[in-house]
Amino acid sequence: MKIPTRQLCVISLLAAVGAVVRAGLNKLAFALPIPLYSVLVKIGLSETLAFICGFAFGPVQGFVAGVLIIVVSDLFTWVGIWTPFIAAIIGLLGFVGGVLSHFKKNPSIIFLGVTAVILTVVSELLQTLWFAWYMWAFYMPEPPFLIVLATVLIEGVPSTITALISNTILFTALTPRVIDVLREWVMPNRRIAPAA
Secondary structure (H helix, E strand, C coil), X not given: CCCCHXXXXXXXXXXXXXXXXXXXHHHHHHHCCCCCHHHHCCCCCHHHHXXXXXXXXXXXXXXHHHHHHHHHHHHXXXXXXXXXXXXXXXHHHHHHHHHHHCCCCCCCHHHHHHHHHHHHHHHHHHHHHHHHHHHHHHCCCCCCHHHHHHHHHHHCHHHHHHHHHHHHHHHHHCHHHHHHXXXXXXXXXXXXXXXX
């Protein structure tokens, strides 16, 4: 599939912004004297920007944007075995944004809020499942996997709550405006009239 040049430029720009914010919050989290890593990294724009790219341009473009945000930001922090898995999960959110755009051309704030909650829960569950498997396979093979999963789920509650709040705010406040700008600038023939 060939991605038009204008779309590629915007995808690169949004991926760069998402990567810089994610890498910056990562560095900030490690510089703070209190352990807030799992909370600060969930404030980033990764999910929102991937969703926006998908919704504005299509599923493939959304997936590419999500993957790029994670891979590029990990290059500036640390790349590990988790990088392709987390990249695929965030890419999946962009893909879903592209699929949803075929059914809901002009999303309302309520639609975006509900979508943010559902996609965040799915993303957090997939990341938790992967991390629990990783911990069980490499560091904690003695206890049963379900015990490790339960432990990771409980310890991940603050980061999940932060992700839910952050994504809901960003999806409802940022997404409609950015999608309108992208449609007008990149694809002027596809501009949709605002909802009443």
